[in-house]
Amino acid sequence: MTTANGKHSGHRHPRPRSAVVVDEIVADLAGRGYRDTEPRRLVIGAAAAQTRPFTAEDLCAALPCVGRATVYRGLRLLVETDQVCRVLLEDRELRYQLSHKGHHHHMLCAVCGASADLADCDVEETLQAAASAAGFQMSGHWLEVYGRCQLCATD
Amino acid sequence: MTTANGKHSGHRHPRPRSAVVVDEIVADLAGRGYRDTEPRRLVIGAAAAQTRPFTAEDLCAALPCVGRATVYRGLRLLVETDQVCRVLLEDRELRYQLSHKGHHHHMLCAVCGASADLADCDVEETLQAAASAAGFQMSGHWLEVYGRCQLCATD
């Protein structure tokens, strides 16, 4: 059984990156009044271990010892607290990924499934303008970009 | 029983607009080898009668005499043939609406549920640029804009 509680900050050796991420998220949740539990840490850890957008099922498969409901509840909590954001594939399948805070969009590779952040994109203003031109008061939007990543495009 | 087959083009009196839409779509489908059937016409008619983005359930409710499966199959056919496009609400509920051919996006009113087309919007170029800057070869995108329509914004 591994050390679960995030109280071992005195370690001399740096903790693995994923463990750090888990600690950070757990700390954030603690600040909001959510408890630090082993199953919850496992869910967060599994999410952090994913290399591309994942499904709830992926986490369940990676955590056979954690109840399905717990995985779903944990995932929902992470989304609600903005630790994880939703990603919508081209076929409308819903996936998740650790969120790099702040507003941004994703480019999804149709071949390998990789996801890249689309930053510094001034779509907002364009949309804002087009919306008000049509008498609309824009309050939000949803955008996903599909294509091929650099590696897959050269194949 | 109403005249179902689209062979009565010799009518002296103009047909109601919705009927014309149904005829057009049926004709398009016929050109692709799909049959002209009464249930299918009913589905198309019900879709055309909607004033805002609708769910499959809406059609089922409007067509108690048509089998659920038939409604779903008909709807899917319409999407596949580009007669109807999908609309994604802010809560990710999936809806549909007759498509005004050509690429465009929708602005959805969170209050009344109305949908307006967002045309003449050069988001594409912006995205295209941002994507290739990140080494991505963009092939498509999904965009929904949420807010309040003119009427609901003034409330």
Next chain:
DNA sequence: ATCCATGCAAACCCTTTGCAGTCCA
């Protein structure tokens, strides 16, 4: 006469929920 389309019901998938027991804080 084909064989596509329909209707029913059951199957399906994914997610949520009820509840009793467990465990942080």
Next chain:
DNA sequence: TGGACTGCAAAGGGTTTGCATGGAT
């Protein structure tokens, strides 16, 4: 200790599918 959290299993909803019948071409 008490309330939050967990796990199981069952319920839930929205959509699809299998199969025998019916209908368009």
